Amino acid sequence: MSTAAPAPLVTVRPSRARSATGLLRGTGSAGIASAAVIAVATLLAVIGPLIAPYNPTSPNLGLNFIGPSGGHLLGYDFEGRDVLSRLLAGAQSSMLGPLAVVIGALVLGTLLAVIAAWRRGAVDAVISSSLDVLFAFPGILLAVLAAAVFGAGLTAASIALAVAYMPYVARVLRGAALKERSQPYVAALEVQGASAASICLRHIIPNIAPLIVAQATIMFGYAMVDLAAVSFLGLGVQPPAANWGVMISENQVGITEGYPLPALVAGACIVAVVIAFNVLGERLFEQAQGAR
Amino acid sequence: MTSTEPLLAVNDLTVQLTVEGQRRPVLHQVKLDVRSGEAVGLVGESGSGKSMTARAIDRLLPRGAEVSGQIRFDGQDVRGLAGAALRGYRNKVAMIFQDPRAHVNPVRRIGDFMTEALRTNLGVPASEANKRAAAMLDQVGIADRDRRLRQYPHELSGGMLQRVMIAAALLTEPQLLLADEPTTALDVTTQAEVMAILDDLRREYGLAILFITHDLDLAAAICDRTAVMYAGQIVEIRESALMHSDPLHPYSAALAAARPDIASTAHRLAAIGGRPLSAFEAPDAECAFAPRCPHAAEICWAELPALVELDGGLSRCARAAELRGRLSAGLTFGGETGE
Amino acid sequence: MRLAFLGRRLAMLVASLLVASFVIFGALYLAPGNPIAALSGGRSLPPSSIRVLEARYHLNQPFLTQYWYWLSNALHGNLGISITLRENVSSLIESRIWTTAGLVLYASVIILVLGIGLGVLAGLRPGIVDTSALVTSAISAAIPSFVAAILLITLFAVKLRWFPVLGNGTDFVSNLRHFTLPAVALAISSLAIVARVTRAAIREEADREHVQTATSRGIPRRQLIRRHILRNAAIPITTISGITIASLIAVAAVVETAFGLNGLGAYLVAAAQSKDLAVVQGISLVLVTAFVVINVAIDLAYAALDPRVSQGRRAG
Numbered sequence: 001m002s003t004a005a006p007a008p009l010v011t012v013r014p015s016r017a018r019s020a021t022g023l024l025r026g027t028g029s030a031g032i033a034s035a036a037v038i039a040v041a042t043l044l045a046v047i048g049p050l051i052a053p054y055n056p057t058s059p060n061l062g063l064n065f066i067g068p069s070g071g072h073l074l075g076y077d078f079e080g081r082d083v084l085s086r087l088l089a090g091a092q093s094s095m096l097g098p099l100a101v102v103i104g105a106l107v108l109g110t111l112l113a114v115i116a117a118w119r120r121g122a123v124d125a126v127i128s129s130s131l132d133v134l135f136a137f138p139g140i141l142l143a144v145l146a147a148a149v150f151g152a153g154l155t156a157a158s159i160a161l162a163v164a165y166m167p168y169v170a171r172v173l174r175g176a177a178l179k180e181r182s183q184p185y186v187a188a189l190e191v192q193g194a195s196a197a198s199i200c201l202r203h204i205i206p207n208i209a210p211l212i213v214a215q216a217t218i219m220f221g222y223a224m225v226d227l228a229a230v231s232f233l234g235l236g237v238q239p240p241a242a243n244w245g246v247m248i249s250e251n252q253v254g255i256t257e258g259y260p261l262p263a264l265v266a267g268a269c270i271v272a273v274v275i276a277f278n279v280l281g282e283r284l285f286e287q288a289q290g291a292r
Numbered sequence: 293m294t295s296t297e298p299l300l301a302v303n304d305l306t307v308q309l310t311v312e313g314q315r316r317p318v319l320h321q322v323k324l325d326v327r328s329g330e331a332v333g334l335v336g337e338s339g340s341g342k343s344m345t346a347r348a349i350d351r352l353l354p355r356g357a358e359v360s361g362q363i364r365f366d367g368q369d370v371r372g373l374a375g376a377a378l379r380g381y382r383n384k385v386a387m388i389f390q391d392p393r394a395h396v397n398p399v400r401r402i403g404d405f406m407t408e409a410l411r412t413n414l415g416v417p418a419s420e421a422n423k424r425a426a427a428m429l430d431q432v433g434i435a436d437r438d439r440r441l442r443q444y445p446h447e448l449s450g451g452m453l454q455r456v457m458i459a460a461a462l463l464t465e466p467q468l469l470l471a472d473e474p475t476t477a478l479d480v481t482t483q484a485e486v487m488a489i490l491d492d493l494r495r496e497y498g499l500a501i502l503f504i505t506h507d508l509d510l511a512a513a514i515c516d517r518t519a520v521m522y523a524g525q526i527v528e529i530r531e532s533a534l535m536h537s538d539p540l541h542p543y544s545a546a547l548a549a550a551r552p553d554i555a556s557t558a559h560r561l562a563a564i565g566g567r568p569l570s571a572f573e574a575p576d577a578e579c580a581f582a583p584r585c586p587h588a589a590e591i592c593w594a595e596l597p598a599l600v601e602l603d604g605g606l607s608r609c610a611r612a613a614e615l616r617g618r619l620s621a622g623l624t625f626g627g628e629t630g631e
Numbered sequence: 632m633r634l635a636f637l638g639r640r641l642a643m644l645v646a647s648l649l650v651a652s653f654v655i656f657g658a659l660y661l662a663p664g665n666p667i668a669a670l671s672g673g674r675s676l677p678p679s680s681i682r683v684l685e686a687r688y689h690l691n692q693p694f695l696t697q698y699w700y701w702l703s704n705a706l707h708g709n710l711g712i713s714i715t716l717r718e719n720v721s722s723l724i725e726s727r728i729w730t731t732a733g734l735v736l737y738a739s740v741i742i743l744v745l746g747i748g749l750g751v752l753a754g755l756r757p758g759i760v761d762t763s764a765l766v767t768s769a770i771s772a773a774i775p776s777f778v779a780a781i782l783l784i785t786l787f788a789v790k791l792r793w794f795p796v797l798g799n800g801t802d803f804v805s806n807l808r809h810f811t812l813p814a815v816a817l818a819i820s821s822l823a824i825v826a827r828v829t830r831a832a833i834r835e836e837a838d839r840e841h842v843q844t845a846t847s848r849g850i851p852r853r854q855l856i857r858r859h860i861l862r863n864a865a866i867p868i869t870t871i872s873g874i875t876i877a878s879l880i881a882v883a884a885v886v887e888t889a890f891g892l893n894g895l896g897a898y899l900v901a902a903a904q905s906k907d908l909a910v911v912q913g914i915s916l917v918l919v920t921a922f923v924v925i926n927v928a929i930d931l932a933y934a935a936l937d938p939r940v941s942q943g944r945r946a947g
């Protein structure tokens with residue numbers, strides 16, 4: 001009918017990529033509520049230190065462990081600092097660390113998974129076996145080792161956790177990428193002469209994107225727990241910097257003295273955000289599975 | 293030889309299921325008889341309710357199913373059975389299923405699977421049970437039976453697994469076998485073998501069979517009578533031999549005509565226009581097939597036709613009597629309704 | 632066929648351990664500065680001590696030779712000497728390993744009994760038991776061990792005074808008391824995960840077609856549950872239980888620190904803080920080995936429970 005160049009064999013790629021709002025709407029009320037909590041936490045991570053009413057790091061000895069009073073909604077911590085301000089300021093490192101972990105693990109994991117799924121055969125076998133061997137290191141252990149070698153700090157811990165999480169991500173994504181790889185449209189694209197890189201980047205990865213997003217969300221929760229644990233152990237964020245994990249360990253002494261509030265509130269923040277990520281991540285995961 | 297009452301008598305069986313919060317009818321006033329030693333085919337498309345009927349008979353409906361009507365087996369009311377009486381019933385009525393791989397526990401050995409009912413319900417000691425299982429494997433044509441008994445399901449092919457399922461079903465010496473599309477998941481050659489086994493076993497053990505399938509001719513191969521279901525209702529019950537030459541319902545005629553005959557040339561595959569209705573879409577006050585029926589008349593839209601006896605069979609066509617002789621195969625149905 | 636599977640799994644175990652030990656050893660060289668600086672943890676040492684370190688770690692030899700010496704020493708139980716305490720790392724580990732082992736064991740029992748128990752109950756009985764179990768487990772799954780630790784200390788040790796706050800006990804009974812709160816803190820989030828997976832597995836198995844087959848043959852409900860639902864669900868349940876128990880090994884460090892228990896984990900953290908590299912390497916090796924061994928045990932259990940795995944798929 002038309003005199004244009006012959007139409008490509010495959011005109012529409014079966015796309016399972018949905019808009020962000022579409023994904024979110026599909027997670028139900030629990031998912032949306034969780035997303036709201038996450039949004040608040042993210043906001044605080046950005047502006048927290050700016051809106052803190054009092055100085056979150058300089059100590060005021062003599063005011064330690066006074067309960068809620070005056071303009072201090074949550075009282076003072078073990079060094080006489082305003083708990084609320086320290087919580088707000090602590091949101092930054094508490095959220096940034098996990099973000100770095102997730103990005104690192106995702107980039108590496110996706111890369112390896114797609115390469116393994118695309119090449120299959122020997123390359124896949126090598127990558128899969130290597131990943132299997134990497135499963136030997138629990139995240140926290142690697143973080144502690146990194147701290148011993150490179151010194152305590154958020155950077156070393158984040159990198160260690162990213163390396164430890166990467167095999168899990170790669171394993172899940174490899175399975176999905178393999179399924180995608182064997183879809184007929186991929187063969188059609190290959191026949192049309194599309195390069196491996198373009199097929200992977202423009203078709204395979206976008207189609208497994210819902211799964212990637214779900215994985216990332218769930219992983220954020222785990223990373224948050226692990227990093228907070230490392231900071232709690234004194235091997236992550238160093239005091240007097242504000243961080244929820246650090247706040248728990250430094251205020252633990254208050255519990256036996258009858259002032260549990262500072263430590264408990266920091267713990268509550270962690271739990272609230274982790275629950276939000278878990279719930280949202282699970283809903284997204286269900287959606288990603290349901291769509292295939 | 294035959295008593296007056298059939299071995300299995302289903303009357304006015306209506307089943308409603310709750311699906312996602314909504315109550316949906318899946319069977320409507322199903323009537324079915326199977327006499328002792330008789331093979332009856334139950335034919336219909338997906339969604340017609342044939343599997344559901346078998347499940348209702350074997351008391352395998354999901355929780356929350358609402359059942360009304362009568363099911364009588366060997367003179368007993370089946371729906372009221374419980375406890376030991378129900379288990380006894382289950383030994384006398386055996387069921388085999390469509391996908392053998394999904395229906396056999398993959399972590400238990402074949403021997404365990406086959407003898408479980410014997411050992412549990414009938415208290416047969418293990419050694420004796422294994423002997424009987426081995427003998428039954430012979431009957432269904434499986435060689436090297438002692439090795440097979442020790443193997444796991446994933447080590448057997450689909451066809452072999454189906455034979456194992458048949459053998460297992462027969463170990464409790466049932467009087468009635470409900471076969472829910474046992475050959476649909478198998479390739480054609482294996483299909484023929486399994487059908488032959490079923491036929492042989494029927495003759496040997498005097499077994500009554502309710503053979504469920506979507507293939508009219510397959511049913512005719514071993515069944516004396518055939519029942520046809522559409523949209524959760526029985527629309528015809530007829531002697532298999534007469535189903536092609538003298539059907540009593542337009543839908544059965546259409547099914548019979550739709551199968552391409554290898555001996556003749558068709559310029560166009562016969563198909564019934566429209567799409568099949570599921571049980572829950574079936575209307576209450578008119579014939580369910582009317583929208584697709586080339587013989588539909590005013591009376592068909594007026595009320596739901598009842599099942600009437602005609603020439604030894606049953607038909608739910610309101611115009612069955614007047615259409616007799618005009619429904620036989622040879623008619624082709626085009627894409628539109630209307631004559 | 633079974634032997635081949637076993638052989639392969641063991642080969643992977645050895646490979647994992649080799650790689651892990653290589654990473655642990657190699658950390659020495661990843662550290663900024665030269666190995667001596669890393670080993671001394673940044674402290675300044677007299678020349679005689681430096682020579683001792685050089686000899687003990689064979690620092691003049693090529694990298695792989697050093698690794699070989701270190702590894703063979705480790706396999707013989709010689710893990711070096713702590714720079715801070717000047718004692719054998721192995722004996723330091725020995726004195727603390729039972730604390731950690733006891734803690735992990737106690738927590739494992741809680742996880743298995745309560746986690747699987749609750750999961751089975753929720754899976755077999757839909758209704759109120761089920762929904763409340765789901766909600767509780769969703770929340771507790773998100774509570775990290777150290778948060779659980781401070782919650783438990785606040786409530787049970789300080790307010791209610793049912794349990795001591797810190798430290799190890801002296802004999803078995805007092806150990807039980809001292810270890811209860813830590814074990815619960817360690818177990819809480821894992822317990823929730825195990826309960827949820829158990830419930831899901833039971834639900835899934837109960838809906839499977841082979842259960843219908845058994846029902847249609849008149850198998851009584853009790854037996855159905857035991858031989859078909861539970862037995863089949865045992866596969867994913869064992870896997871998740873194994874995985875969560877394996878993860879306890881690392882998290883135990885956090886709980887030990889929070890409760891002041893002198894276990895391997897707490898010691899590892901302290902050594903990391905004081906940059907006592909020999910100790911960190913030694914304990915890491917022990918913990919990683921335990922982790923890998925448990926993972927292999929999980930795989931073997933899975934293969935034992937699911938005949939499709941070890942025998943491979945063959946049509947007869």
